Amino acid sequence: MKQRGAGSYLAFDLGASSGRAVLGTLDGSVMRMDEIHRFHTPILEENDHLYWDVEALWSDMRTALTKAFSATKELRSISVDSWAVDYVPLDADGNALRNPYCYRDRRTAGRLDTAIRVAGGADALYDRTGIQFLPFNTLPQVIADIEDEPDVVRATATRLLIAEYFLYRLSGIKVAEATMASTTQLVDARSGEWASSLIAAAGDDEKRWPPIVRCGSVLGPMLPALLHDGVREQPVILATCAHDTAAAVAAVPASPGRHWAFISSGTWSLVGAELDAAVLTRDAREAGFTNEAGLDGSVRFLSNRAGMWVLEECRREWAAQHTTLSHDELMQAAETALSMGAVVDLNAAPFAERGGMIGKLAAACGQSGIPLPSTVGETARLILESLAASHADALDELSSLTGTVIDDVHIVGGGAMNDLLNQLTALRSGRRILAGPEEATVLGNLLVQARTLGDLPPGVSVREAARSSTRIREFTPRTGALSSSAASLAL
Secondary structure, three states: OOOOOOOEEEEEEEOOOEEEEEEEEEEOOEEEEEEEEEEEOOEEEEOOEEEEOHHHHHHHHHHHHHHHHHHOOOEEEEEEEEOOOOEEEEOOOOOEOOOOEOOOOHHHOOHHHHHHHHHOOHHHHHHHHOOOOOOOOHHHHHHHHHHHOHHHHHHOOEEEEHHHHHHHHHHOOOOEEHHHHHHHOOEOOOOOOEOHHHHHHOOOOHHHOOOEEOOOEEEEEOOHHHOOOOOOOOOEEEEOOOEHHHHHHHOOOOOOOOOEEEEEEOOEEEEEEEEOOOOOOHHHHHOOEEEEEOHHHOEEEEEEEEOOHHHHHHHHHHHHOOOOOOHHHHHHHHHHOOOOOOOOOOOOHHHHOOOOHHHHHHHHHHHHOOOOOOOHHHHHHHHHHHHHHHHHHHHHHHHHHHOOOOOEEEEEOHHHHOHHHHHHHHHHHOOEEEEOOOOHHHHHHHHHHHHHOOOOOOOOOHHHHHHHOOOOEEEOOOOOOOOOOHHHHOO
16 A cells, blocks of 8 residues: 555646646645746737637646656646636537637627626626626636637537646546636536526537536546656546635635635735635625635635736836846835825726736826826835735625624735735735745645545645645734835834
8 A cells, every 4th residue: 555645746737927837745744845847828919819828838738747757756646727717619529629718808898798688687697606797707708709709619519627628638538627617607606516597598508518526536547648658656637626716725724713814816816715605695796706616615705806917017018118127126116115195996997908007007096196106116016005905995895795803814825925015915904914825726736636645644634734834924914104114014
């Protein structure tokens, strides 16, 4: 019998900006992580549309597999997580009919109105699916396909969401993992199954969607063609939490007995709490909250807010103007910059679209009577203060909708490393912020793999193992305005 925890697990974490492959090795209840490959997530711009280059991603994943097999001959399992809502249409032979559209593509403009109409109204659609009304949800995307690409739809035998598409490339098995499927606005929030009548009302066929499987499902061995010489064991392909936010929330190192919320901070800021049941009220819908599946049948009740996307777009524009700053240099500039004394609404529709971000900020400042930032540092600080204000508003709404006083706010993901944003969020929200792990998505992916294979120590949960594997930093509210001095941010 294989010794408990012997061997390694491989997690592919595909983000909207970059992807990574991480090897995990269990040491008691601690998951040791080693990033073996990091790669860009390429967006293709063709014929005025935005697509994800899935073949480029697959090439990088194959490179990562080579590195993984070189690093260990005992690779126990592999899983993939990714962003939500986008999908690859496959023909009857399992071949991709086209690259998947990027959710930031403008083709879905106006399609949400159609989705609401065919569902029988906004209340009916939310009561059925519990999903926040966003123009790029999978449901509006499918309606766009039906209206704009009927030939592609007729040829589509199966649609696979991004993580599950690569799980299919690894295993040959087509599934929709529950945490990912729940984000589509095509799943019944109560039953967890495809909402057949809604899909039909939209003009689609439920048969184009694969069976929904629970988080932690074993799909089967990796396809033999992908194995490398000298490999002692054929790794198992697992569907863990395919949705990256679900994987991150699984790894929130919350302590028992305390009321906690989470902010998964990255390209987006997902602000929410883990509940036992969906909240399907009109108040929740009007506040823009969504109900998505989590680990072990939990519900991630959250608000999808603007995240670091706005700052990253500004960095892209600055680089085009030959002003290139590292992340640390940009944060130092923001820390020492003067505050504008006000914030802008980064959740406004224009900020979700690519391009012209600096101009959009200037326009928002002008409309609100806010002084225009004159330096890169002032612009970055305005963005971070605006993000912190958005976090605080979402936390207040979350507390009101759930009737819960939130003790702790766990910030996980890349934003957990941003001390200035963490401190600003603590100040704005008046709550204790606990930052870490920054690699929560990968950690959750790996720990669910270990649990699925029975490798966690007896009685140790995924969350307990996450606490053992994480260094947590604390940020507390302070009285008065935050000084522009970097020294004032020291804890």
